[in-house]
Amino acid sequence: MDAKKAAYCDDLKLIKQGAEAKVYKAEFLGRNCIVKERFPKKYRLPEIDEKLTKKRLTQEVRALQRCRKAGIATPAIYFTDLVGSVIFMEEIPGCTMKDFITNNSHEKLSDKVVCAVEKIGEILAKMHNADIIHGDLTTSNMILKTSEQNDGPIIYMIDFGLSQSSSLAEDKGVDLYVLERAFLSSHPDSEDLFEKLLQSYKSFSKNCEPVFKKFEEVRMRGRKRTMIG
Known part of the structure; x- marks a missing residue:
C-alpha cells in the first residue's frame, strides 16, 4: 500500500x-x-x-x-x-468458523457446534432470499462472535469479493455446492453436520425447492468430473 x-x-x-x-x-x-x-x-x-x-x-x-x-x-x-x-x-473480534469446528472436532454433533452450523444455514437462506450470492463460501469466511447476552452465536459473513446479485436458483445452488466442497474438505467426516446446515437452510428459505434441485444437479456434475478426472 x-x-x-x-x-x-x-x-x-x-x-x-x-x-x-x-x-x-x-x-x-x-x-x-x-x-x-x-x-x-x-x-x-x-x-x-x-x-x-x-x-x-x-x-x-x-x-x-x-x-x-x-x-x-x-x-x-x-x-x-x-x-x-x-x-x-x-474488525470483528472472534474466531473463524473453520477454527471453531476444527477445535471442536472431537464433538462434532455437540449442541454448540450444531447450533452454530444451523445458524450458518439460516444466514445463507436469508442471503439467498435477498438474492445475494456470496461466490466464495467457506468456513474461513465466517467469523463467530460469542454473544454477551447468551442468546446464541453471532456469525459475521466476510469477504464478498466475488459476490453478485442474482435471483437464479442455479447461482444459489452453486453457492451451496461451493460451501459443501469447502466444508467437507476443511472438516472431514462431517457429512451429518453439513446435512444439518442444509436442513436449517430449508427451514428459513422462501423457495428452497428449485435451489436444492439445482444444488443436486451441480453435485452430479461435480461427481462426474471427479470420476472422469
Whole structure:
C-alpha cells in the first residue's frame, strides 16, 4: 500500500494476501479496523483491470450493505476509496468458523457446534432470499462472535469479493455446492453436520425447492468430473 493510502490509518500491518487482494489490520479514526486493498493484475490490460477492479469493489460494498439491511451480520464499512481500490471496515473480534469446528472436532454433533452450523444455514437462506450470492463460501469466511447476552452465536459473513446479485436458483445452488466442497474438505467426516446446515437452510428459505434441485444437479456434475478426472 502506498503512502497516500496508508495516510488514512495508523499502524498498518499486513495479515493476509490472496489472489485478489491484500488484507491489513490498522487503526482508523481511533478504531481498530480491517483494510482490504485490491491490487493491479499485471496479466490484464490496465484499462480492463481498472474497470474490473472497480466493479468488484463496488459489488463487495453493495453486498455488505444489502446483507446488513437483510439482518445479516457483516462488518460495518468505515470508508471506501474507489480510486485506490481500498475498503476500510470494522474488525470483528472472534474466531473463524473453520477454527471453531476444527477445535471442536472431537464433538462434532455437540449442541454448540450444531447450533452454530444451523445458524450458518439460516444466514445463507436469508442471503439467498435477498438474492445475494456470496461466490466464495467457506468456513474461513465466517467469523463467530460469542454473544454477551447468551442468546446464541453471532456469525459475521466476510469477504464478498466475488459476490453478485442474482435471483437464479442455479447461482444459489452453486453457492451451496461451493460451501459443501469447502466444508467437507476443511472438516472431514462431517457429512451429518453439513446435512444439518442444509436442513436449517430449508427451514428459513422462501423457495428452497428449485435451489436444492439445482444444488443436486451441480453435485452430479461435480461427481462426474471427479470420476472422469
